[in-house]
Amino acid sequence: MPARAGRKTPTPAQRAWLARGIDQPGGKLPLFDEDGxxxxxxxxxxxxxxxxxxPWFANPLKPDWLVCKLTDAGRMALASNP
Known part of the structure; x- marks a missing residue:
């Protein structure tokens, strides 16, 4: 899915969330923050x-939850703007 025109770098909130997927298997991104x-x-x-x-997969127990993974573009966005 191509990125839409607009913001080229993640906001602080986006960056914090995306960065949590860097060291996770498959780049899995969390559903909850550090405070739960x-x-x-x-x-x-x-x-x-x-x-x-x-999106990584549908959660059958909680269909409204978006289970996601970091993309290569996400890794590049994090690397290009530390």
């Missing part, structure tokens, strides 16, 4: 829209 709160759905969807994350 759900990651903002707008943050997740905007990262998907930019091509920095992509």
């Amino acid at each position: 709160q759900r990651v903002n759905a707008q943050t997740i969807r905007s990262c998907i829209d930019q091509g920095w994350a992509e």
